Amino acid sequence: MGVITLTMLGSLTVLAMVGPALWGQAADRPNPSAVLQGPTAGHLLGTDHLGRDLLARLLAATGLSLLLAVAATLLGATAGITLGALTAVVGVRTRRMLGALINLLLAFPGLLVAMFFAVLFGAGAGGAVFALAVAYAPGFARIAQTLAAKVTETDFMAAARVLGLRRHRLLLRHVLPHIAEPLMLNTTVAAGSTLVALSGLSFLGLGVQPPSYDWGLLLSQGLDRIYSEPLPAVAPGIAIVYAGVAFQLLGEMLAKAAARRTRPRQMAEPAVRPAHVDRTASVDQVLEVEDLRVAIPTAAGVVRPVRGVSLDLRRGEIVGLVGESGSGKSLTALAIADLLPEHAKSTWRANRFLGTDTKSLTRKERRRQLATGMAVIFQNPASAFNPSLRIGTQMTEAVRAHHNTPRAEAVEQALTELQRVTLPAGHRLLRSRPFQLSGGQRQRVAIATASMMRPDLIIADEPTTALDVTVQRQIVDLLRRIRHDDATAILFISHDIALVANTCDRVLVMYAGTIVENLPAHALATGTRHPYTRALVESVPDMTADRTHPLRTIKGSPPDPYGEISGCPFYDRCAHRQDRCAQERPVLSPLGPGHEIACWHPLPQAQREAEEAAK
Incomplete structure (x- = not known):
């Protein structure tokens, strides 16, 4: 088919180029003695009403x-x-x-x-x-x-x-x-x-x-x-x-x-990890959000996936955000980053980023503040990168657009960031396109891209979900290094309770669009007080679990996101519910040093050990 097509197009191209020169004169020369003749040896297609040769005119046209x-x-x-x-x-x-x-x-x-x-x-x-x-x-x-x-x-x-x-x-x-x-x-x-x-x-x-x-x-x-x-x-x-x-x-x-695609070659994983200079992290507030709400109008009604989230992050702190699928974790992050779909609406009582209230900024100022002070690492790096552009173009675009950095200097910064995330492939990687990299390489490039602007806050939306355990550990180490080197606050969203407990400083537990518990990460295994958090932790299997029994799950399902919730959102699934839980909605209140909970009847701290002893 290709040979036939090229032959046909080649013949047309040749005729278009040489036709007027070869047959132009014959096509325009009238001959009164040969008017309206039929096909002959001298005129294969005949002549027109002026005696001009039709074949010559056909080729010249x-x-x-x-x-x-x-x-x-x-x-x-x-x-x-x-x-x-x-x-x-x-x-x-x-x-x-x-x-x-x-x-x-x-x-x-x-x-x-x-x-x-x-x-x-x-x-x-x-x-x-x-x-x-x-x-x-x-x-x-x-x-x-x-x-x-x-x-x-x-x-x-x-x-x-x-x-x-x-x-x-x-x-x-x-x-x-x-x-x-x-x-x-x-x-x-x-x-x-x-x-x-x-x-x-x-x-x-x-x-x-x-x-x-x-x-x-x-x-x-x-x-x-x-x-x-x-x-x-x-x-x-x-x-x-x-x-x-x-x-x-x-x-x-x-x-x-x-449609015919060749299989891309993947570059070998580097083993060199360069040393970095440590910097002392400050403890000032980077982000403070109060009563964040998100509403999405649909044909079936208004969906409210986020219903009054309040959170804060300090500089150099890694805060985990966990919860079941559909609890509103990603939409909370998108609302903070001002990346919600255009039909979704977000409201809040207060939203201060880097000490500035967003209500006092114009749309352009808000965009610039987010572009220079906040970065987002998405769950799927394959869709986060533009497949039509090279890695170097996408890594340097932000610093060139907002800091007016010359191209050569921006490329050097990109090379430094690639080495920082243990990808010292240099210019060859910058010339690559996203589909030429492995999943782990793409995720590390995404982290390097997020670090180009030296942001004050990085939102990592399940950055390790689709990766194997080895690469997952490398990604977590990279985030820790960035937090330590740049004093960057990180909001780490994940379904992996064990990973969050070993990675983060604090953990925010989210359910039905609200934060139900805020506690130190080291207390996640034994110090949980909310029934939902306790159930989440107990649903994670460990090496000592009895394999003759089925894995523990949380019975029931989350509340309907279309409806209103008058009492505790976990009421229908809670084994410790009481009458007040169905009538009044609990608010996030201090329970101890660094520990907040939204529950009218918190579980005793020793109850988990007593339940295990009874078993």
Whole structure:
């Protein structure tokens, strides 16, 4: 198929380049003695009403026919792709207006639109090209809009917005490169359809006008005598079909080539761990949030996954955030980082980051504060990186955008950070793309990228979930080193209770969108007082567990996120509930030094040991 396609395209290209030079004079030379002749040895396709050789005119018209078709396709694709891709970087209202405009333009048949604008612009080659560009632009816009919508939902686009990048930069570097491949394929295929449509306009007298000519005009002129001499009409039609099939096959070939992926080589894991200079961490507040709430409107009602979360982090402190799936951990982190989906709404009583109340900042100031003072490490590093950009580009983008760091200096900083996370591959790794790295390498690159700005707070949203135990340990060691070297506060979100207990200084236990217990990490195994926290800890198996008994679980399910909770959210699943628990909702209150709990009847500290003795 590839050989056939290249042969067809090669023949068209050669004819388009040499056709006017070889057959131009014969195509334009009238011969009154040979008017309207049929096919002969001297004129294989016959002659027209002026005695001109039709074969010469057919070959000479190749260049103009292809040129006009390609020009109309590129103009329509450029306009349509720009219109559709803009929906990924503009605001909600503008996005809706652009979407409505695209839907309106698609409501009209493309051929009728082309004919209308061809008449409006005036009959001729230029008018036909612009008319077809207008007609084909809505189709490209719809394809680009659909593809861009998927890019908008990715983590790397959210991170790019946090960096405060301008819309044109988001469009050119983060949206268009990611959707360029399918758009190129559609553009190639559309060139064949455009050629047919352009020939149709010329056939109707709305396209190329005499003395110029293309295949459509030759087809129109040959149709007058199709019953007596069919070849003058059939030959231009064959040429149109031949070129259209060539463009279609080119699109199919490119699509197959794009789908064929070679297996990337993974770089060897380095074993060198460079030494670093320790810095004394301060203990001032980095983040302080009170009564954070998140509401997400849906067709079935309003979902409230976060219902009044209060937390604080000090400089150089690692705080763990644990809880069941659906408890609101990730949405809490996204709300703090201002990365919630656009339809989700967050409110709070107080939100102070680096001592500044967010209500006193403008949107632009808030974005800059988050871009320079906060970093997010996502659970899936494969989706957190833009697969269309190299690692070096993505690592250096933030410091170049906000600190105006020269490119060479930014690259040196990136190399230093890669060595810091035990990836001393140097420039070779910076030239790599995300899919060329292993999962552990990508996660370490994500940590290095987060450290480029020397943030005061890093939100690590389950950064070790998809990694094996060995790499998991390396990632945890890296976070500890960053905390120690840069005095960075880290919010560590995880389902692994044992990992959190060994990694963090404090642990926040979250259930049904609220913090139910805040305790030191060393007390997680034996010092839990909330029934839910106690049940979570007891659900973790250990080496001394009796393997003849099933693993302990928490019976029941969390409360409905659509409904209101009047009492304790853990009431239906708690074995120690009382009447007050169903009527009044407990608030997070001090229980001891560094220990807070939201429970009306905390469990005695020695109860776990008594229950184990009774067993």
